[in-house]
Amino acid sequence: MSDVLAESGLEAKVAAARARLDEHVRRIVAWHFDPRTGCPFWLEKAEEFDFDPRRDVRGFDDLKLFPHFEDEWLRGGPVRRWVPKAFADRPIYVFETGGSTGIPKSRINVRDFEIDYEQLADQLSDATFPRGSDWLMLGPTGPRRLRLAIEHLAQYRGGIAFHVDLDPRWVTKLVKAQRWQELEAYKEHTIDQGLKILRAHESIRCIFTTPKLLEALCDKVSLPRLGITGIFCGGTEMNAEFHRFAREELVPGIDFLPVYGNTLMGLAPSKPFDEKSRDYTITYYPPSPRAVFEIVDPDDLDRVVGYGETGRVLLTTLTEEFFMPRFAERDEGERAAPIEPYPWDGVSNLRLFSRFKKSVAVGVY
Amino acid sequence: MLRIPLLRAGEPYFSLNVETLRDVRTGEPVAELSLAGAGMIARDLRRMAEIRRRLDAVPVRELLAICGRAARLFAGETLPLGEGEQTPEAYLAQLAATSGMPIAMGRANMAKIVHNLENMEAILGGLTRGLDLRVLDRGYGEQDGRRLSYLRQADSLGAVLPNNSPGVHALWLPAIPLKTPLVLKPGTMEPWTPYRIAQAFYAAGLPRGAISLYPADHAGATEVLLRTGRAMFFGDARTVESWRGSGKVQLHGPGWSKVLLFDRRAEGWRDHLELMVGSIAKNGGRSCINASGIWTTGHGDAIAEAVAERLAAIEPRPLDDPRAELCAFPDPAVARAISAMIDDQLQIPGAEDVTARRRGAARRRRLVEVDGCTFLRPTVVRCHDPGHPLAASEFVFPFAAVVEVASADELLERIGPTLVATALTDDDETRYKILTCPRIDRLNLGTIPTYQISWDQPHEGNLFDHLYQQRAFQIAAA
Numbered sequence: 154m155s156d157v158l159a160e161s162g163l164e165a166k167v168a169a170a171r172a173r174l175d176e177h178v179r180r181i182v183a184w185h186f187d188p189r190t191g192c193p194f195w196l197e198k199a200e201e202f203d204f205d206p207r208r209d210v211r212g213f214d215d216l217k218l219f220p221h222f223e224d225e226w227l228r229g230g231p232v233r234r235w236v237p238k239a240f241a242d243r244p245i246y247v248f249e250t251g252g253s254t255g256i257p258k259s260r261i262n263v264r265d266f267e268i269d270y271e272q273l274a275d276q277l278s279d280a281t282f283p284r285g286s287d288w289l290m291l292g293p294t295g296p297r298r299l300r301l302a303i304e305h306l307a308q309y310r311g312g313i314a315f316h317v318d319l320d321p322r323w324v325t326k327l328v329k330a331q332r333w334q335e336l337e338a339y340k341e342h343t344i345d346q347g348l349k350i351l352r353a354h355e356s357i358r359c360i361f362t363t364p365k366l367l368e369a370l371c372d373k374v375s376l377p378r379l380g381i382t383g384i385f386c387g388g389t390e391m392n393a394e395f396h397r398f399a400r401e402e403l404v405p406g407i408d409f410l411p412v413y414g415n416t417l418m419g420l421a422p423s424k425p426f427d428e429k430s431r432d433y434t435i436t437y438y439p440p441s442p443r444a445v446f447e448i449v450d451p452d453d454l455d456r457v458v459g460y461g462e463t464g465r466v467l468l469t470t471l472t473e474e475f476f477m478p479r480f481a482e483r484d485e486g487e488r489a490a491p492i493e494p495y496p497w498d499g500v501s502n503l504r505l506f507s508r509f510k511k512s513v514a515v516g517v518y
Numbered sequence: 519m520l521r522i523p524l525l526r527a528g529e530p531y532f533s534l535n536v537e538t539l540r541d542v543r544t545g546e547p548v549a550e551l552s553l554a555g556a557g558m559i560a561r562d563l564r565r566m567a568e569i570r571r572r573l574d575a576v577p578v579r580e581l582l583a584i585c586g587r588a589a590r591l592f593a594g595e596t597l598p599l600g601e602g603e604q605t606p607e608a609y610l611a612q613l614a615a616t617s618g619m620p621i622a623m624g625r626a627n628m629a630k631i632v633h634n635l636e637n638m639e640a641i642l643g644g645l646t647r648g649l650d651l652r653v654l655d656r657g658y659g660e661q662d663g664r665r666l667s668y669l670r671q672a673d674s675l676g677a678v679l680p681n682n683s684p685g686v687h688a689l690w691l692p693a694i695p696l697k698t699p700l701v702l703k704p705g706t707m708e709p710w711t712p713y714r715i716a717q718a719f720y721a722a723g724l725p726r727g728a729i730s731l732y733p734a735d736h737a738g739a740t741e742v743l744l745r746t747g748r749a750m751f752f753g754d755a756r757t758v759e760s761w762r763g764s765g766k767v768q769l770h771g772p773g774w775s776k777v778l779l780f781d782r783r784a785e786g787w788r789d790h791l792e793l794m795v796g797s798i799a800k801n802g803g804r805s806c807i808n809a810s811g812i813w814t815t816g817h818g819d820a821i822a823e824a825v826a827e828r829l830a831a832i833e834p835r836p837l838d839d840p841r842a843e844l845c846a847f848p849d850p851a852v853a854r855a856i857s858a859m860i861d862d863q864l865q866i867p868g869a870e871d872v873t874a875r876r877r878g879a880a881r882r883r884r885l886v887e888v889d890g891c892t893f894l895r896p897t898v899v900r901c902h903d904p905g906h907p908l909a910a911s912e913f914v915f916p917f918a919a920v921v922e923v924a925s926a927d928e929l930l931e932r933i934g935p936t937l938v939a940t941a942l943t944d945d946d947e948t949r950y951k952i953l954t955c956p957r958i959d960r961l962n963l964g965t966i967p968t969y970q971i972s973w974d975q976p977h978e979g980n981l982f983d984h985l986y987q988q989r990a991f992q993i994a995a996a
Contacts, residue, residue, distance in 0.1 A: 331760035333740050368557025372564075394535035398558055433534055 166496035170441060174497070175212035177442035177471055182210045185476040190239040194226070195476060197234075213445065216469060217455060222480035224250075224417070227258035235261045237474060248298040250416045257296070260416050265474045266298050269419040270306040272440055273412070276422065276494075277310070281408030282383035285311040286358035291347045291366050292388045293321040298416050299388065303361045306385075315354060317346040319366075344369045351379050363388040364395050371403045387412040390504055397433040400426070413437040413503060417477055418444045418468045424492060424499065437503060438495035445469040446500050447479070448488035451508070454481060460490045465506055483509050520549040521600045522709055524733065525716055526562050527569060528726025530600070537706050537733070541615040542848045543837070543890035548615050549600075551709055554732035556741040559701075562730065563745045566673040569699045569727035576725070578651040581695040582639050587722035588715070589635035593628065597717040609714050614837040617681055617708045618846030618891060621838050623802055627684040631715065634688040634973055638695055644974020645692060645982040654697060658991050667991030672747025672766075674699040675985060678739045679712060680752040680770075681705030681848070682804045682914055687712060689770075689977055690750060694719065698985050699728045703742045707848050709733050743767055748984050768979045772912045773806030773937035775968045776813055778952070780926050783942035784816040787824075790942060790965065794821070794918075795828045797940060797968040799896060802845035803916030807938050807960075809968045810912040811919050813929050818922025822872045822900035829896035829916055830876035836889040844915065846891030853892045856913050857885045860897065863911070868903030869919070904932045930955045937978065938968040 185191045186199055186206040199206060204218050227235075232247055240263050248266070249257035288307040294300040294316060307314035327336040347370060351357055360381055362370065367386055370376065376384070384407055386399070391411050399409050413421040421437040421444070439446045448464035450456040458464035466484045470477040485506045489499035523530035533552035541548050576584075591597060596605045604612070610624045619627070634641060642651060649666070653659035658667035675693045679702060680686060693700050704712045709731070716729040732738055743749045749767045751758055758771035777794050779787055787794075797809035814821060835842040847853035864871055873896060874882060884895050896916035901909040909919045923929045926948045933939075933955075940962040941952045949963065959978060962968065971977070 331757065333744065333760060334764065337744055365556070368555075368560065371557075372560055392535050394533050394553070395555055395557075397534055398555060402561065403557065 163491055163493065163496055166493070167491050170491075170496045171213075174442040174445065178213050178216065179211060181471040181473065181476060182206050184239075184473055185237065188238075190237055190473075192237045193234040213469075216478045219478040221454065221467075222477045224258050224480060227260060227417075228256045232259050232261060235259075235475070240474065246301070247296070248416050249296040258417075260298075260475060262298065263474050265419070265472050266302045267305050267309075268472075269440060269443070270302045271309050273420055273422055274306050274309045277383070277410075278408060280382075282310065282359050282385075286382075287312045287354060287356040288314040288359045288361065289347060289350055289357050290314050290316050291319070291343070291360060291362040291370065293319050293363075295320055297321075299361075299414060302414070302420070303385075306361075307359070312359070313356075315350045315357065317343055317350065319343055340366070340369055344373060348373055351381075355380060357381070359383045359385065361385040361387075364391050364399075365389065367399065367403060376404050377406055381407055383408040383410070385410050385412060387414050391435060392504065393433040393435060393502065396435050400433070411435045411437075415468070415482075417475075417480065418470050419472075421446075421499075422495075424489075425494070434501050435503070436489045436499045436501040438489075438492070438497065438499040439468075441495070441497045443470070443472050445471070446498055448486065448498065448500055451485070451506070454479070458488050460488050463487050466500055466503070482506070519547055520602065522549050522551045522713060522733075523600060524552045524554050525713070525726075525729065525731035526554075526558070527565060527730050528716075528720065528728070539616045539707065539709075542618045542846050542892075543615070548612060551706060551733050553706075554734045554738050556734070556737040559732050559734065559738055559741045560745055563674065563701065565727070566699055566701070566746075569725070570670075570673045570697070572725050573697050573699055573728050576697075577655050578695055578697070581697070581724075582642075582651075584719065584722045584724050585635045585638040585691070585695060588718040588724070589632045591721050592635065592715060592718035593632045595718075595721070597714060597721060599713065599717070604714065604717075609710055613684065613708065613710045616710070616848065618837070618848050619683065619802065619804075620835070620842030620845065622840045622842055623845065624684065626801070627711075630685040631688050631691070631711070634691050637973070638692065641692055641974045642695060642982070644972075645976065645980055649982075651695075654986075658993070665991055665993075667989055668986040669989045670698070671985055671987055672698060674701050674746045674748075676701045676703070676742040676746030676749035678703045678742055678749070678751045678753065679705055679708075681707040683801055684708065684711040685801070685805065686752065686770075687715060688973060689981070691715070692981050693985065694724065694728060696982060696985055698748075699730070701730045701732065701742055701746050703732050703734055703739045706733055750981075750984075768981075768984050770806065770978050773808070774811065774910065774912050774935055775807055775809050775938035776811040776933060776936050776940075777809050777968065778929060778933070778939055778941045778943075779812070779814040779816075779821075780929070780941070780943035780945065780948050781815055782944055784814045787814065787817050787821050791824055791828065793940065793965055793967050794825050798825070798898075798918045799829060799832060799843065799916040800967070800969045802843065803896070804845055804914050805969065806912075807969045807971060808916070809918055809938075809940070811909065811921060811933070811936075813921045813923065813933055815923060815926060815929060818902075818920050819900065822898055822920035823876075825918070825920065826872040826876045826898040829898055830873045830878075832896050832916070834886055834888040834891070834893035834895065837891065844893050844896075846893055847914075850887075850892035853885055853894050853915075856915070857894055860884070860899075860908070860911075860913075860917075863906075863908050864899070866906060868906045869899050869901045869908045871897060872900050872920075873898045904928075910934050926951060930957070933957055935959075938962065940964075940966055940968050 185195045243263050246262040290303040304314040411423040421439045424436040447467040451465040466482040468480045486500040486503040489501045523532045535553045536550045538547045539549045596603050610621045613624045650661045675698045677690045702712045752770040758769040761767045894915040899908045899919045901919045901921045936958045938960040939958040
């Protein structure tokens, strides 16, 4: 691997990124375990540890000292135990994950969602996501981060975001009950509203939507003809074949950006599409150092698999608002090598962890 | 590796999303099957009105000739498969490898499809009750002095197909001479038969767009059912239930087919032993037209013992053994789950596995492995309680419950939904009650096994009525 990196001139960038990550880990761990700034959850949890996070964590590898983060900790209240003392007086948002049923998992936010989306907004092309143009957000709304995040993204680039309601939990219920015709009616209802907005507001050039809704939208209209130039697509699983179908058939000529958003982690952009190789593999890179992907052996979460090998995704989030060490996600994929714009590990072909496949409904809205 | 493409309006398309089909014996990859996304299916279906118009331009007479040519091609010729070719023998070997159906049984199913293609005119005669098929070419016509016109209900017929047995594909074949493009979602273990039928039709001169093939996941299947004007859906009880009430989707769920013995015929059950055994075990017991119940007004214990003795003698054999009578389970976990479920339900009082005793000590276990394949040995359960859950069960291997009730009335009241009933009686009053029993779909009166299908008869609905509706029609004299 190091030969490949050296040849491509990436090695120094990878090393610099790694040094920055280690420094960031020290700062964030110090912040979360300082009684003046940390949140009650971690300060209490630290009493169970046989190590001192502020003293013993010197870099990313030392995060193995912590137990794997359990998302069950995020279910129920009091949600303020997650608010760092440093932000106690700030307005707090709470976002809930996904479309699953049961008691939702909650993550508090102050400005993380804005920072995550600003970072990505800075990478968008001004030609295809023109500054000052408006957005249609056609994806999960309600207590989900996406709704506000896309609005912030639009505003950050000088535009306005139009919205349509979409309740993914209702969609999940319909799927579980196999109420396909009702599901279709709900989809139609959503798409009809989106179309009305698109037709009424010529200023809209950019869309955020999910793969399924993009298909449904394109079934009704030609997005290039409506003046759409950039599509930001995410929210559910997307495979290489969908990527190809979108670029070649659904929205040819439109800038199509797959993204992997995750309430617990942040927002991971995908490797830029290469028109020459036309490789449609979708590879996501986390927003390092704020978040890290490790692709690991599902039976030994401490063993990172080789490049190109399949493994389960371990997510680590390292922001001042949220510390989530090495959470075993319900996803798997192939470990992807660093690239020039993202000199750290990514993940290709992200999909539901195969051992969970029979029990979870995903990608349905 | 062999790659099987989608057929998008007949054109091969290799998807980046694939499923690896594996040999049930070795686990070795056999082929890479392209999978279609739901959005792609929806998008392609927008072209169906145009494709249907092209098919409409071909006279029914010519389409029937194409069916005849397709029969010969399907049975005997080398046809395209992916980037290569497929001989009939290779087809049977591939079918066996991924679906677990023995080669000899695959050959018998192949013959069913060939028979249907060769006899398409007679089949349409049955489905249309003797309609002069030129009426479909012109949109209207006159027959026996009556003016007739039929309105097409759909630009395409979708079919979400099962893996269990290739013979089932005969059911959608008449759509072609009925001028309706087909949109097929094959089972992911058995794309072979629909793919080969499509190739035979193309080679016989059918416009390619008339058959599309989209292997897909559940979302793709749902898209086919939602977006084709008319559809057929083969699935288990729960999945088909969610489409009940939709006139657009013809449902093919479990068969729960049965042999019914009344009065004197129950007394003379020995004369019908062969019929009962065959109805349960033919075609590996995989079809909805296999009997999963023997219901009788007498001699239940003796019938169960005799049928069990015969079925217990059926041995699992390698898939290439010409004597093979049992199919292997492509997923051994499914076989284990079925066997465990039967054992669980046997714990409920009122039922006994009669075959267990008959199998002998060395062969007592229902679940066996032979030549790398997992099989379930035939199982006969004597249900003393007609309400026992096993009395209303159907599985994809030779399984039947023998149920005895006191009277013909009780029998017909309690049999539950029955796709095929072979009813044996000599009594006119009983015969009347059978004929008016709403729980029976296909009815064989007399010694006709449940699996013996007359293909010109409707099967869970009449395909012609599904695709066309008669309408009032008048035309002014020129």
